[in-house]
Amino acid sequence: MRSLQSEPAFDAAYQGSRGAFSEDAAHQFLSSTSRLLPKDTLEEVFDAVSRNQAYYGVVPIENTLAGSIHQCYDLLFEYDVKIVGETVRKIEHALIAPPGVALSDVRRALSHPVALAQCETFFRMNPQIQPTAVYDTAGAVESVMNSPARDAAAVASRRAADLHRGTILVDAIQDHSENYTRFLLISPIASAATRSLRGECKTTVVFRIPNEPGALCRALHQFADRGVDLTKIESRPLRGAPFEYLFYLDLVGLPDSAAISDALMQLRGQSVSLRVLGTYPRGW
Amino acid sequence: MRSLQSEPAFDAAYQGSRGAFSEDAAHQFLSSTSRLLPKDTLEEVFDAVSRNQAYYGVVPIENTLAGSIHQCYDLLFEYDVKIVGETVRKIEHALIAPPGVALSDVRRALSHPVALAQCETFFRMNPQIQPTAVYDTAGAVESVMNSPARDAAAVASRRAADLHRGTILVDAIQDHSENYTRFLLISPIASAATRSLRGECKTTVVFRIPNEPGALCRALHQFADRGVDLTKIESRPLRGAPFEYLFYLDLVGLPDSAAISDALMQLRGQSVSLRVLGTYPRGW
Numbered sequence: 001m002r003s004l005q006s007e008p009a010f011d012a013a014y015q016g017s018r019g020a021f022s023e024d025a026a027h028q029f030l031s032s033t034s035r036l037l038p039k040d041t042l043e044e045v046f047d048a049v050s051r052n053q054a055y056y057g058v059v060p061i062e063n064t065l066a067g068s069i070h071q072c073y074d075l076l077f078e079y080d081v082k083i084v085g086e087t088v089r090k091i092e093h094a095l096i097a098p099p100g101v102a103l104s105d106v107r108r109a110l111s112h113p114v115a116l117a118q119c120e121t122f123f124r125m126n127p128q129i130q131p132t133a134v135y136d137t138a139g140a141v142e143s144v145m146n147s148p149a150r151d152a153a154a155v156a157s158r159r160a161a162d163l164h165r166g167t168i169l170v171d172a173i174q175d176h177s178e179n180y181t182r183f184l185l186i187s188p189i190a191s192a193a194t195r196s197l198r199g200e201c202k203t204t205v206v207f208r209i210p211n212e213p214g215a216l217c218r219a220l221h222q223f224a225d226r227g228v229d230l231t232k233i234e235s236r237p238l239r240g241a242p243f244e245y246l247f248y249l250d251l252v253g254l255p256d257s258a259a260i261s262d263a264l265m266q267l268r269g270q271s272v273s274l275r276v277l278g279t280y281p282r283g284w
Numbered sequence: 285m286r287s288l289q290s291e292p293a294f295d296a297a298y299q300g301s302r303g304a305f306s307e308d309a310a311h312q313f314l315s316s317t318s319r320l321l322p323k324d325t326l327e328e329v330f331d332a333v334s335r336n337q338a339y340y341g342v343v344p345i346e347n348t349l350a351g352s353i354h355q356c357y358d359l360l361f362e363y364d365v366k367i368v369g370e371t372v373r374k375i376e377h378a379l380i381a382p383p384g385v386a387l388s389d390v391r392r393a394l395s396h397p398v399a400l401a402q403c404e405t406f407f408r409m410n411p412q413i414q415p416t417a418v419y420d421t422a423g424a425v426e427s428v429m430n431s432p433a434r435d436a437a438a439v440a441s442r443r444a445a446d447l448h449r450g451t452i453l454v455d456a457i458q459d460h461s462e463n464y465t466r467f468l469l470i471s472p473i474a475s476a477a478t479r480s481l482r483g484e485c486k487t488t489v490v491f492r493i494p495n496e497p498g499a500l501c502r503a504l505h506q507f508a509d510r511g512v513d514l515t516k517i518e519s520r521p522l523r524g525a526p527f528e529y530l531f532y533l534d535l536v537g538l539p540d541s542a543a544i545s546d547a548l549m550q551l552r553g554q555s556v557s558l559r560v561l562g563t564y565p566r567g568w
Contacts, residue, residue: 064526067354071401113397113417117355133397133417180526216517217501217508224501231527233500233519242348242464243515243568284527 010037012056012185013048016112019138019160021091025183026058028087040135042071046079049188057081057186062232063091064180066117072184073236073248076206076277083204083278085185093119093174096141096166097153103169108132110140111155119155122173129153141166182283200282202231203251203260207267207274211244218270219247222263228253248277255279294321296340296469297332300396303422303444305375309467310342312371324419326355330363333472341365341470346516347375348464350401356468357520357532360490360561367488367562369469377403377458380425380450381437387453392416394424395439403439406457413437425450466567484566486515487535487544491551491558495528499554506550507535510543532561539563 011034014022018038026036037054039045049057059075062068076083093115097106108130109116109123116123116131123131134140140154141164153169154160161168209215223230232250237243253260255276268274295318298306302322310320321338323329333341343359346352360367377399381390392414393400393407400407400415407415418424424438425448437453438444445452493499507514516534521527537544539560552558 062521064521065523067521070351176524178524178526182527213511213513214508216514217504220501220504224498227497229497230500232529233517235517237346237348237351239349240460240462242462243466245516 006052008052008054010035010048010054012058013037013039013045013054014058015039015042015045015060016136017139017142019141019157019163020136021089021157021181022058022060022183023138024157024159025060025087025089025181026056028089029058029085029183029185030056042069042075046075046081046186049081049186050079052188055187056084059184059186060114060181061086061184062182063114063118064178065175066114068234069114070236073234076186076204076248077236077246077275081186081188083184083280084187085280086182086202086283087185088180088182088284091118091174091179091181092157092172093137093155094158094161094168095122095153095170095173096144096156096161096164097169098145098150099165099167101150101153101167101169105151106153106169107151109153109155110134110144112137112140115155118174118179121175122170131155138163185280186278200252201254201279202282203253203255203279204248204277205251205264205267205274206246206248206277208238208244208246208272209270210272215270216247219267222266222270223249223251223260226259226263228259228263252282290336292336292338294319294332294338296342297321297323297329297338298342299323299326299329299344300420301423301426303425303441303447304420305373305441305465306342306344306467307422308441308443309344309371309373309465310340312373313342313369313467313469314340326353326359330359330365330470333365333470334363336472339471340368343468343470344398344465345370345468346466347398347402348462349459350398352518353398354520357518360470360488360532361520361530361559365470365472367468367564368471369564370466370486370567371469372464372466372568375402375458375463375465376441376456377421377439378442378445378452379406379437379454379457380428380440380445381453382429382434383449383451385434385437385451385453389435390437390453391435393437393439394418394428396421396424399439402458402463405459406454415439422447469564470562484536485538485563486566487537487539487563488532488561489535489548489551489558490530490532490561492522492528492530492556493554494556500531503531503551503554506547506554507533507544510547512537512543512547536566
């Protein structure tokens with residue numbers, strides 16, 4: 001029981017370091033004075049939430065250019081956490097270097113792999129710059145600022161450049177101006193607020209169905225027949241069962257609405273397993 | 285027209301270097317004496333096939349532990365190539381170092397990010413070893429063999445260890461013994477063999493449907509109603525249209541069978557766009 005444990009020392013854990021996009025999302029969810037706990041990996045964020053180090057975790061779930069953050073889907077399945085919120089942030093990347101380094105000096109650009117994947121066109125047009133994967137965007141800025149190397153830059157937000165006093169060599173290098181990341185707010189218990197949620201909500205479920213013809217169609221039918229809108233479907237491999245998958249659905253509505261609760265009851269009967277990962281106010 | 289161009293100098297292009305899993309798959313598709321063209325990136329493989337440098341390309345599309353190789357899905361959409369074959373290979377990873385390096389010396393393990401993702405448990409149990417992403421598994425072995433560093437190892441196949449005379453420090457470090465990668469054989473034109481395909485075949489399609497309630501369910505219904513088995517569904521973000529997706533389906537059957545051709549005709553009417561990416565003998 002939560003009440004028997006000591007209170008968490010932090011409001012939210014996020015992956016990255018100061019100036020990370022996840023930190024920005026955390027401020028959006030909570031407040032600009034929240035006590036935030038930076039972690040190196042997504043798994044450590046889930047861990048911190050599970051072990052009561054922070055009330056919440058803030059994790060990226062999909063980017064509109066690079067796609068789903070699959071590790072986050074896997075961790076939602078592995079950890080006993082609930083999704084209690086979502087928010088969408090516009091993402092703009094800059095190429096950032098220590099003062100005095102010119103664009104023509106740069107041979108390596110450090111950033112998170114998802115950020116690098118959002119800047120493919122820039123790297124194709126600048127083949128002399130080698131994209132180099134590191135844990136996070138803001139940490140990449142910190143690292144190039146502290147390095148004696150004069151040929152390294154980082155790909156991160158303008159805010160990270162400001163925080164670490166880096167120079168912006170090229171602004172907005174992402175492939176497309178319409179670049180958004182959707183973040184989830186996770187919590188070890190279903191937020192008490194769920195019961196009083198108003199306005200449009202979303203519910204995320206994960207299920208496994210028997211590997212037989214038409215099974216996925218029959219599953220989706222439960223929602224379509226009842227007019228429940230599906231905003232996202234994601235499949236992930238099931239470990240130990242080659243070429244079988246777990247399916248994640250984002251549905252518009254509350255799980256205790258008649259349409260969704262009927263559909264979920266029917267789907268549960270068709271599934272090997274089914275879990276509701278959370279219900280939260282729709283963020284976009 | 286293919287006949288007006290010069291003949292390709294290579295039988296197949298693949299991503300990686302000698303000893304890569306894709307090279308092994310290429311031998312499986314073609315023959316052990318095929319002339320193979322190693323490339324640094326998946327995009328260069330698609331490029332080599334499109335520009336007639338090689339008759340075929342061999343590309344990984346999904347791994348049963350790490351999931352889909354999303355870049356490959358995106359490239360299948362971007363390039364005008366056809367899928368003409370599939371094969372599934374069992375994947376076993378070893379930790380490989382230059383002779384004389386002991387497990388206790390190792391602080392970094394280089395490999396392709398998908399291979400590193402398949403060995404999460406090993407890295408969790410050996411936190412002193414930092415997983416480090418590079419372009420390919422076999423290239424990682426080559427790189428640690430040629431490096432003066434005595435603290436680096438590579439994660440790759442036993443075959444890559446043999447080829448580059450590396451020592452196997454730990455064998456079978458993947459998270460699960462049931463670890464398979466499915467590879468596709470791609471070609472710039474639909475294989476002439478398609479018309480005479482016998483036995484069980486698969487057809488892969490990609491489509492975009494309007495973003496409205498029930499649209500995906502109605503799309504899948506076309507196949508379920510006609511008893512067409514769906515072995516895989518994949519969604520990828522549509523660039524420039526935030527939170528809209530392209531869907532890829534693998535169907536069992538030939539596109540000119542009555543069931544699939546009727547279903548595809550109906551689905552085409554429901555879709556913003558639809559393309560058949562290829563038909564090929566079922567590989568598993």
